[in-house]
Every structure is written in C-alpha cells, then in structure tokens.
Amino acid sequence: MRISELAQESGTPVATIKYYIREGLLPAGTPVNARQSDYGTQHLERLRLIRGLMNVLGASIEQVRDVIGVIDQPDQEPWEAMKFATEAIPAPHQHEKPGISRARVVLERLGLPCSPEHPAVRHLDSALAFAEEIGMAMSAEQLAVYVEAARRTARADVEHIPWQSREDSVRQAVLGTVVYEPVLLALRRIAHRELGMAHYEHHDGEHELAPSSPPEG
Template identity: 40%
Template sequence: MRISELAARAGVPLPTVKYYLREGLLMPGRATSATQARYDDTHVRRLGLVRALAGQGLPLDRIKVVVALVEQPGDDLFAALGKAVAALPPYVDDPPDADHPRARALLERIGQSYDPRFAAVAQLERALVALESAGLTMSGRRIDVYDRHIRAIADLEVDMLPMNSRHETVEAAVLGTALYEPVLAAMRRLAHQHRAARAFAASPDRHPQNAGDTTTQETEAP
C-alpha cells in the first residue's frame, strides 16, 4: 500500500505518519522509486503501537525506547521487559541504588521476589509516600487482599502473552501494561459504585460509622 493508504488504514493523519517516519518511530517502507515506497501490515501494526502509547501520554523519547526494544529485545527477555515497563508512566527519577523502605517492607510481607532496580519498586515507594502524606495507610488486611487478587491478574496476563517471537512478547507486555491498567482502574471504580449502592440501598442517608454499629471500622479510604 502507498503511504496515503497506510495513513487511512491506521487512522493516523498523513502528516503524522510522515513525522513518525522522520523520527524513526515507523520503519521505512520498501522503496519502489526515488520518491515512492510501499508499506504493509507490519507498518499498520507499528502505527497502532505508537498511537496507543502516545494516547497514554508517553513523550516521544519514551516511545522511542519502547519501539527500539520491540525491534531489538535482545537475548535477555526479562531485562527487555523491565526496560520497556520503565519507559511507561509514572516516571520516577530515583538512582538505581536508592533505598525504598516502604516498598521493601510491603514486598517482604507478601513474600514476593523482585529486582530492587525495577522501576515499579520506586513507583510503589512513591505511591506509599503519597498515602502517608494524605494521612492514609496500607493495613495488613488491605495488602493481603490486594496481593491475592493482583497475583491472579498477573498470572493470567503472563500466561496469555504470545511467545511466538520476542518482538511479539515485548510488544504485548508493554501494550498490556499501558492499556489494560486504565481498564482495571475504571472497573475498580465501578465496583465501588456497585458495592456502595448495595450497602446503602436500605437507608441512603445512613453512614456506616454513624448508625450505632459498634464494630471496628477500618479508617482507610476505599
């Protein structure tokens, strides 16, 4: 297909496609003349990847990191996945040897093995600090329930990764992390609404802590 057909099929404006070509985010087509080239389904797929990442707010330099890892994941697939996930937000600029005491304590509680240099460790530390700043805590009960269900989600997602090629594995892992997380967040909020509607249906004005209930209430936010 010609570049105009590629743009139409991918749903990306032609000037944007040309920009991606100049920046190296989209691989060149097969040259048919000095000024013409042909493109195929691999280009459509790459545009879908770039568009999806850009839609999640990734800056150009981070998209380039992901694209480079998809093209050349290397022999260590585990390391490639770690680098790709590190290119996704939220971004934390902690040095590789930084200590993350809150994250470490939480991960040790649930018995989870981890690489302390993995970006998600610093992200977890930052999230726990934000909780403390707001006067909230992660109770043992909350940690244990989160852990149980998050591991089930992780097991499913890793089992569903395509293993036909390293390129497909890295691409699916990055896209899955970037695009399924908003789905999980939205479903969690909808579950809160559903659960609250059931809990307060009998008496909409009744607040659980003001209804004479003498049981101990957890004082964390939902």
C-alpha cells in the same frame, strides 16, 4: 498503500507519519519511485500502537521509542523484555521522594522481590508516602489483598504469552505489560461503582420498609 492512504486508514496526518519515520518509531516504506513509497499492514499496526501508547497511556516519544525498541529485538528472552517494558512505560505522577523506604518494608513483609532502583518500587514508595501524609495509610490487611490481586493479575498475563514463538512471546510480554494496565485500573473503578450502587440500593430498600412514623400505642 501510499502514505496518503495510510494516513486516511490510520487517522494520522501525513506530516505526523513522516515525523514518526524520522524519529525511528515507524519503519520507512518500500520505495516505488523517486518520490513515492509503499506502506503495508505492518505500518498501520505500528501506527495504532504508537497512538495507543501516546493517547491512552500518555507516553512520550522517548517512552514509545523504548517500548518499540524492546519489541523490535525478538532475539531476547521474554522475561527480560517484560522487565524492560515495566521500566519504559509511563508512571503515575510521583509525589516527592519520601525520606524512608516504606515500599521495602511492605514488599519484604509480603514476600515480593524488592529492588530499590526499579521504577515500580520508587512509585510504590511515593504512593505509600502520599497516602500516609494525607491520613489514608493502608493497613497491612489491605496491602495483602492488593498484593494477592496483583499476583493473580500477573499470572493471568503470563498465561497468555505464546511461549512457542520467541518473536510473538516478546511482543506479547511487552504489550501485555503496557496495554493491560489501564484495563485493570478501569475495572477497579467500575467495581467501586458497582459496590456503591449496591450500597445505596440496600439502604433505599431499608428506608422503604421503615415506617414513616411511630405506631400509635
């Protein structure tokens, strides 16, 4: 397909496509003549990936480049690719760096590996500090539940990696790490809503059963 067709199919302006090519996010098309190039389904898939990373996850051009750079090196180990992906994906807005390492204490107590330099550990540190400062510190019991849920989620992700193919396993390891995280967040919020609805339905039923005035004696 021509670049105009690629733009129409992907919903991405031609100027943006050319920008992605200049930035190394999208491979150039196959030259047809001096003025035209041909683009295939791999370009369409890459554009959808770029737009998803930027629009859904809020990734910057630099972060998209990091993620794509990992995907485009299929000769590396999937576990190593997953590690790079967790460091490349956008992180939540961080609170100011806390003075003490709450994350290290929590992770060591619950048996999770703790590398102070890993971005996720720093994010956890900031999140725990912020929760404590506003009077919503998490209890050990609540943190244990979160850790178990995280482990089960991570195991589910790993079980879907096609280990038979190095190229496919790297791609799945990277994109599974990046793309599924918003799904987890959305499902948690939906579960909160479900519990809230059940709570109010339960209490509404109690009110309906309660007498409107004390019985006369």
